[in-house]
Amino acid sequence: MNQMRRTFLKGTGAAGTVAVAIAAGLLKPGQVLAAEWNKAAFGAKNMADAMANLNIAGAAESKDILIKVPDIAENGVVVPVEVTSKVPGTTSIMIFVEKNASPLVAEFELSNGAEAYISTRIKMASTSHVRVAVKAGGKAYTASKEVKVTLGGCGG
Amino acid sequence: MADGMKMRTTLQGDTADVKVLMNHIMETGTRKDAKTGKLIPAHFINHVVATLNGKTVLEAQWGPAVSKNPFLGFRIKGAKAGDKLVVNAEDNMGEKLSGESTI
Numbered sequence: 001m002n003q004m005r006r007t008f009l010k011g012t013g014a015a016g017t018v019a020v021a022i023a024a025g026l027l028k029p030g031q032v033l034a035a036e037w038n039k040a041a042f043g044a045k046n047m048a049d050a051m052a053n054l055n056i057a058g059a060a061e062s063k064d065i066l067i068k069v070p071d072i073a074e075n076g077v078v079v080p081v082e083v084t085s086k087v088p089g090t091t092s093i094m095i096f097v098e099k100n101a102s103p104l105v106a107e108f109e110l111s112n113g114a115e116a117y118i119s120t121r122i123k124m125a126s127t128s129h130v131r132v133a134v135k136a137g138g139k140a141y142t143a144s145k146e147v148k149v150t151l152g153g154c155g156g
Numbered sequence: 157m158a159d160g161m162k163m164r165t166t167l168q169g170d171t172a173d174v175k176v177l178m179n180h181i182m183e184t185g186t187r188k189d190a191k192t193g194k195l196i197p198a199h200f201i202n203h204v205v206a207t208l209n210g211k212t213v214l215e216a217q218w219g220p221a222v223s224k225n226p227f228l229g230f231r232i233k234g235a236k237a238g239d240k241l242v243v244n245a246e247d248n249m250g251e252k253l254s255g256e257s258t259i
Contacts, residue, residue: 037202037248042219078223097221101186106222108230109215112208115171119229123184123221 161255
């Protein structure tokens with residue numbers, strides 16, 4: 001009986017924090033200015049906070065985002081990532097590593113003919129899903145792919 | 157590190173394929189100096205802007221999890237031979253890198 005009450009309280013507590021985080025993310029006017037580095041999102045310690053600070057909480061899973069990553073990366077210091085979004089009207093691409101201390105790796109805003117394609121190299125602390133989110137027409141979409149890392153590339 | 161950028165552009169039809177290689181340490185701020193045991197301060201590129209003939213085509217914000225000596229590849233539709241592409245980057249300590257290339 002007591003046990004159940006405890007789990008219930010824990011559950012509502014956690015849900016409350018997420019709601020507050022989302023509200024805080026939505027209320028930040030500074031994010032409209034693309035020129036300002038999004039410290040809140042880059043500093044976020046988990047996926048939910050990072051996504052909330054980018055205003056993409058609740059992004060829909062999409063098969064139109066193609067992620068090209070190695071299945072196994074021997075060295076987490078340099079993991080090549082290639083992203084192509086087939087979602088029409090993609091205006092921005094964000095790359096996350098779910099298990100990094102700070103999941104958000106980079107954010108790209110596309111304009112004036114830049115195609116929905118980005119290729120770069122990222123650091124991964126451990127085996128994790130690489131998640132990509134895109135914004136298109138005011139909506140957010142996301143997809144992910146797992147990369148097994150033999151040797152971590154953060155800290156150490 | 158002001159000259160630390162290499163760029164290559166190739167035109168395929170009306171799409172320019174751009175590859176940029178920057179020379180930067182990309183220090184995360186979580187590593188410790190083996191001798192002193194103190195944290196090495198974070199030092200990474202956090203802003204990148206690419207313009208084609210003065211018009212912004214790509215604006216990026218980066219965190220320290222982008223690899224050392226960052227590589228960036230992107231494509232611009234509607235680019236023509238002779239167009240001028242400029243890439244500017246700035247790190248969290250205010251140091252600037254830039255490179256330009258003619259397609």
